Amino acid sequence: MVKQERAARTRQKLIRSAAEVFDREGYALASLTTISARAGVSNGALHFHFASKTALAQAVADAAALRLRDIVAQPPAGGSLQNLVDTTHQLARQLRADVVLRAGFELGRDAGRERPTDVCGHWQDWVEHLLERAAGTGELRTDVSTLAVATAVVATTAGFEVLARRDGDWLSRQTIARFWELLLPTLATRELLPALKPHGTH
Incomplete structure (x- = not known):
């Protein structure tokens, strides 16, 4: 033993x-x-x-995928859209603090070799699933494409992680909140929008 x-x-x-x-x-x-x-x-x-x-x-990629799974598995504080906002904030905090999670995202971008577990791909799958759920519960405007939004969210969060290697403010709460302040009015129904918190609920 x-x-x-x-x-x-x-x-x-x-x-x-x-x-x-x-x-x-x-x-x-x-x-x-x-x-x-x-x-x-x-x-x-x-x-x-x-x-x-x-x-x-x-x-390393497998360990990073487990960390990502723990992040997305946290109990939601509200509906699906607020859950997505909160989870992007949590992901940003963990990317700042956890080198294994950062390395997992980095390894997925390395096209010069056989890729390991695709951590960013797991993130995209979860974002797409949550947006589809938000559409199913009437949280999204009827003209919103869940696939287009998922692409924007994943590309932005992955891009922030790359930029934060030079300047950590790219993964700050304020930066993530500004992104959601810009995006949420294009997604959420008029009735839901006032209740959403771009800075997250915790």
């Missing part, structure tokens, strides 16, 4: 170290030697857990 716990800790250290190196240097430039040294383990220990850099990237 102790040996298994030690192995699990080593694996998690390697995943976090890989995420930090992928986040800082990108997948192509990241070396397994740098990752193992950052984790404080030998190259042999790294290869015991992960046969290749691709396998390690897959583990």
Whole structure:
């Protein structure tokens, strides 16, 4: 049992170290030697857990996908549109704080290799599902295309994450709120709009 716990800790250290190196240097430039040294383990220990850099990237992406799942699974504070607003704020906070989540999004953009779990694709699927639910419950204007809105939301949140690598204000609460102040009047019904909170409910 102790040996298994030690192995699990080593694996998690390697995943976090890989995420930090992928986040800082990108997948192509990241070396397994740098990752193992950052984790404080030998190259042999790294290869015991992960046969290749691709396998390690897959583990990072899987861990990021689990973090995203936890974000979108939080109990909603209101209807589907408010839930979407709140979740984008939570995603932005987690992207600022969690290097594994950031690396998961970064790995999905790396077209120069076989891609691992598509974290951004999971985000898009969830956004589309929530917008379809909002349409079904009458929260959206009748002329709104849920697919077009989902594309705008996903492209914007992913773009903010890229821009925040140079300036963290792109993932600030104020920036996300300004986006929703601009978008919500084009989506929500006239009756619902006054009740929506672009800054989020928590």
